[in-house]
Amino acid sequence: MSEEWQAHRTNETFTYVTQLPQDMRAISCRWVFKTKVSADGHTRYKARLVIRGFEQQYGLDYTETFAPVAKMSTIRALLAMAAYNGWAVHQTDVVTAFLNPVLSEDVYMELPPGFEQLDGNSDSDKRFIKLNKALYGLKQAPREWYAEIDGYLISQGFVRSGNDTNLYVRNGYVLIIYVDDVLITGPSQSGIDEIKALLHQRYKMVDFGVAKQFLGIQIEQSEDGIRIFQTQYISTILERFGLANAKSTSTPMVPNSALSADDEDLLNKDEKSVYMSIVGSLMYAMVCTRPDLA
Numbered sequence: 491m492s493e494e495w496q497a498h499r500t501n502e503t504f505t506y507v508t509q510l511p512q513d514m515r516a517i518s519c520r521w522v523f524k525t526k527v528s529a530d531g532h533t534r535y536k537a538r539l540v541i542r543g544f545e546q547q548y549g550l551d552y553t554e555t556f557a558p559v560a561k562m563s564t565i566r567a568l569l570a571m572a573a574y575n576g577w578a579v580h581q582t583d584v585v586t587a588f589l590n591p592v593l594s595e596d597v598y599m600e601l602p603p604g605f606e607q608l609d610g611n612s613d614s615d616k617r618f619i620k621l622n623k624a625l626y627g628l629k630q631a632p633r634e635w636y637a638e639i640d641g642y643l644i645s646q647g648f649v650r651s652g653n654d655t656n657l658y659v660r661n662g663y664v665l666i667i668y669v670d671d672v673l674i675t676g677p678s679q680s681g682i683d684e685i686k687a688l689l690h691q692r693y694k695m696v697d698f699g700v701a702k703q704f705l706g707i708q709i710e711q712s713e714d715g716i717r718i719f720q721t722q723y724i725s726t727i728l729e730r731f732g733l734a735n736a737k738s739t740s741t742p743m744v745p746n747s748a749l750s751a752d753d754e755d756l757l758n759k760d761e762k763s764v765y766m767s768i769v770g771s772l773m774y775a776m777v778c779t780r781p782d783l784a
């Protein structure tokens with residue numbers, strides 16, 4: 491939590507204010523904690539400050555919110571192209587990406603839980619925060635971040651694809667963005683390093699080197715090509731739905747079962763929710779690496 495808060499201070503994400511302007515209200519926030527496991531099994535604990543964007547009011551502190559993300563078919567195509575040409579695929583991550591773009595709207599927020607007494611603040615002199623830059627949870631944050639990095643890449647000579655607005659090409663090198671995760675590939679290591687340096691000039695980045703895990707997809711790169719799979723993800727969903735010890739079968743369905751559209755009570759409300767979660771989880775694996783699940 492302290493690291494996250496200091497990152498906001500260093501980034502000048504906000505400024506303190508003692509009073510709110512007329513007709514404005516402070517939006518509440520919360521901490522979100524996450525345990526992340528890397529491809530090599532290393533565990534990292536993370537705390538993120540998130541604004542409660544559902545309290546925002548359209549036309550007052552936000553307008554447009556849409557932001558594009560890379561298509562999974564584009565990501566697979568990039569990996570296939572790299573494998574065909576024998577190119578390495580590298581991965582970088584933008585640290586606290588949403589904190590980079592400057593906000594065009596006025597947004598005020600309450601002090602985060604646990605940090606109300608910082609910097610000499612007291613209950614009798616409660617201050618608020620005016621956001622200078624976007625914050626996770628803010629409705630317009632993804633849109634503002636996309637506009638920020640899109641503008642920077644184009645200014646550096648990259649050409650945006652007309653088929654996927656998160657795919658960029660420059661001098662034979664290809665870069666694809668999925669929110670704050672970046673994949674880079676091309677003919678030489680020096681060219682890839684040059685693109686990384688361009689990104690580092692503007693943003694705080696984490697360089698993962700050769701890509702090993704991207705969006706829950708494990709990536710193995712070798713002289714024989716590139717292999718993608720989702721062992722960790724599939725194990726996780728099997729555990730979640732109590733099927734980790736289930737035996738496999740060639741046809742996962744009861745033989746000779748007769749289903750009817752009239753069977754309204756086939757599943758109760760709770761069972762329907764679980765059923766939809768299972769289907770959604772399987773669909774992500776299907777879209778990424780397991781088309782056989784279709």
